[in-house]
Amino acid sequence: MNKQVSQERTPSPSSGKRLKVVGLVVLVLVLIGGAFVIRQRTRRQPATVSVESEVLYTCGMHPQVIQNKPGNCPICGMKLTPIRKQPAAGSRSPAPVRAR
Numbered sequence: 001m002n003k004q005v006s007q008e009r010t011p012s013p014s015s016g017k018r019l020k021v022v023g024l025v026v027l028v029l030v031l032i033g034g035a036f037v038i039r040q041r042t043r044r045q046p047a048t049v050s051v052e053s054e055v056l057y058t059c060g061m062h063p064q065v066i067q068n069k070p071g072n073c074p075i076c077g078m079k080l081t082p083i084r085k086q087p088a089a090g091s092r093s094p095a096p097v098r099a100r
């Protein structure tokens with residue numbers, strides 16, 4: 001009956017190694033979880049932040065498309081490029097190419 005007991009015996013060095021690996025995995029999980037929580041928290045209030053940071057996003061093909069947050073152009077689906085709000089250099093910036 002006691003023949004299989006010897007197989008369950010684990011040598012001490014390998015168990016220590018195993019503990020280290022488990023600790024590492026737990027650490028990584030905690031880091032990922034923390035990053036996830038922080039990401040969700042920052043996502044909760046985007047409206048007020050966008051006003052302070054004067055960065056607008058526009059499409060290279062459609063300058064009339066201007067958003068206050070990164071995303072894709074609703075017309076062509078291109079990724080919007082960030083532009084800085086210019087301080088009253090003119091009511092209208094001359095659009096070089098007008099896409100129809």
Ligand SMILES: [Zn+2]
Binds near residue numbers: 061
């Ligand atoms: Zn576009």
